[in-house]
Amino acid sequence: MLRVMDAALVDAELGRLAASAPFRRAHRHLRFLRHLLALARAGDSAGLREMALGVAVFHRRADQFDPRSDSIVRVEARRLRQKLADYYAGEGREAAIEFALPIGSYQIEVRPRLRPVPEAVHLGRAALALGTLPASQRAVSLAEQALGEAPDLGLAWLLKSAALVSAVGLTTLPAPGAMPAAREAARRALADPRLPDVERAEAHSLLALVAFSHDRTWPQALQEVRRAQLLAPSAPLHAREGWMLMYARRFDAARRAYAAARARDPLSLTYRVHESLIALYERNYAQAAAGFEDVLSVAPGHVVAQSLSAALHLYEGRHAAGERAYRQLQASLPSLSIGLCGLAQALALQGDAAAAEATFGELTQRFEAGAAPPYQLAMVRARLQDAPGALHWLDRAAALHDFNLVCAAVDPAFDSLRPLPAFGERLVHWGLAADRDGTPIIPA
Structure with missing residues (x-):
């Protein structure tokens, strides 16, 4: 059958081809091509037999046509193949897709056309992999550079979307317009028919993240994740589904999603932490604590497990222990605001309002500098x-x-x-x- 592709895109390319110099007056070859496309769409392999083509396309009589002595189908297929080659070497060289008729076959193929990827895309992806704010910001500028060279290149739009999302996450305070811009970039990436399925899955995943964390339209977010899973199932996609379901209080479904993620990546400590977080949100603190301790036993510096383990002290009433844990976290990672946030909470719960207010003041200064999220101030x-x-x-x-x-x-x-x-x-x-x-x- 014809490769799954936007029918409007196929029809648009057929229209451009029909208006080109090689095909403008080649009515027979256009009829042949359209018939082959119709057969491919219908999955009709019987209609591709030489006998059937001779009758349907070239008006041979079924009771008289003998392909062994009448080579009309083979000759016209060879001529169609040459016209397609001429078109894609000239007027159609910038086409997004191409029609191909392999030698020895009447099965038409519709293929995305490969094109050179600007070096800026490769550099931007490398920068993004570093996971730092300067690198993410550099990836945004490299994506813009690539789009200057290839304005409709899906990989460049995908890089821009991913870099914007990364930069927002690393700055704790979203830059105005950054997430809507990331949404638009992901949609532009999906508009490129040449974008491979793995990258299409990533674009849908980014749309899910924007819908979930920025728009808070969770059914749409879940729909985007599942579209991505159909294209290229992966552990991160199952985990993203679990993450959303957890915050929607769909705890059992969230566990199943994380189980699927861990089946694909059993070594991930992050997925173990998130499974324990489900228990925490269910107020099953003993189970949550056991999970965090398992992670910390093999990765003592795991920041998320450290901060959640410290929070458990507060949730279970061990306020002094919580204070010690958060002071240690603040000393080891002074650039993160979570230590100050937890310390202020611990002091408040111990009744030391003055010290808690003083620590809250430090946290407020960080918020004003763009280094602490308002959610943490609400917690205090x-x-x-x-x-x-x-x-x-x-x-x-x-x-x-x-x-x-x-x-x-x-x-x-x-x-x-x-x-x-x-x-x-x-x-x-x-x-x-x-x-x-x-x-x-x-x-x-």
Whole structure:
């Protein structure tokens, strides 16, 4: 059968080919080509027999046509093949797809046309792999450079989308317009029919991330992830599905998704941490602690496991132990704001409001410098029993599209706010909880 491809794209290419010099007056060859395309679309292999083609295309009589003595189909196939070669060597050299008739076959093929990839794309991908903010920002500029050379190149648009998402994640505060620009770049990448399926899957995955963390339209996000899985199943795609389901309180489905991810990548410590995070959000703290300890036993410096293990001390009432853990985290990773955030919470829970407020002041300075997310400031205000302050900073998190806001519906740090109607109304408004009519954010 014909390779799955946008029918409108195939029809548009056929129209351009029909208007070209090699085919403008070649009505017989156009009829032949259109018939072969129709057979391919229908998956009709019987219609490709020389006898059937002679009757259907070249008007030979079925009761008289003998392909052994009448070579009309073979001759015209050879001429069609040559005309296609002439077209793609000239007027069609910039075509996005090409029609090909392999020698010895009447099975027409529709192929994406390969084209040189600008060196800027390769350099941008290498930069992105470094995982640092300067490298991600450099990848954005390299993507723009590549698009200057090849404005419709899907790989360049994909690089731009991935680099923008990476830069936003690494700066903790989204740059205005960056995530919508990443969404548009991913869509432009998918518009390139030559984009391989693995890269198409990545584009759908990026669209899922934007829909989930920025737009908070979770059914759309889940749909994009599953489109990606159909194209190129992978552990990260299953994990991304699990991540979204977890924050939608679909805990059993999230476990199944992470189990699928771990089946493909059993060595991933990140997936183990996330599975333990599910237990944490279910308030099964003993199971969560065991999972974090397993990870820390082989990777003591695993930052996410460290911070979540420290948070468990606070959730289980071991506030002094939590303070020690967060002070250690702050000393070892002073550039991260999570240490200050946890320390302020621990001090507040121990009743040292003055010290907690002083630490909150340091955290506020980091926010103003673009180095701390507003969600963390909301956590501290909640621990200080300042509900209006916590809601204020959560509103800031929503306005700034803070990635962390998706945690609010399940995060134990906000359990003191849950009885408040204002908090519940915000969760619904932000797309983090069921509507008033009971419609869940991600239907089962």
